[in-house]
Amino acid sequence: MNIALWIVASALALAFLAAGLMKISQPQEKLAASGLAWAEDFNSGAIKAIGAAEVLGALGLILPAVTGIATFLVPVAAAGLAVVMVGAIITHIKRGEKQAVVINAVLGALALFVAVGRFGPVPF
Template sequence: MKWTEDFSAGMLKVIGAAEVLGALGLILPGAFDVAPVLVPVAATGLAVLMLGAIVTHARRKEPQPIVINVVLLILALVVAIFRFGPNSF
């Protein structure tokens, strides 16, 4: 993945950790029925990460990853909206 050339090793670890924590935040609260408010918070965080990914790939003129990031952004926004909104638990 060529986009990694634009970031330091430390920043790549931060991005990876944020993605893993976001994924855990989507799954674990529902699985253990503990602090369900963390699900929309995690989804919002992942949406922000995807916006950053879209900007990064757009600057590098890489269209294929942008499509993937847009799909993931939409999915994260749907989760955040439905879990924050009137349909929330």
């Protein structure tokens, strides 16, 4: 179970790091033009905040575990990313973007798996 949690946490960290850095580094108009149409519904500051939450969550999934410092932050980060995905699901449902809902639901479920696993049966 520990290996599965490491694999899922690592994959999530890579996905959220890439997504978050993209939201932080690109202007709102470019994000919307590149296929993230939901960006039109948010102001630039909100998009940057979402990106920052994703980057911090990605770092929180890995760094505490690797360093052995404040390892309780791993499940906290995973739970936070699951909450971010709930917000994404709500946004995509309102916009009628079914494919994005599925992707966000899978990411949210994986984050929840890490949170439950690290809070419960396989803590550090």
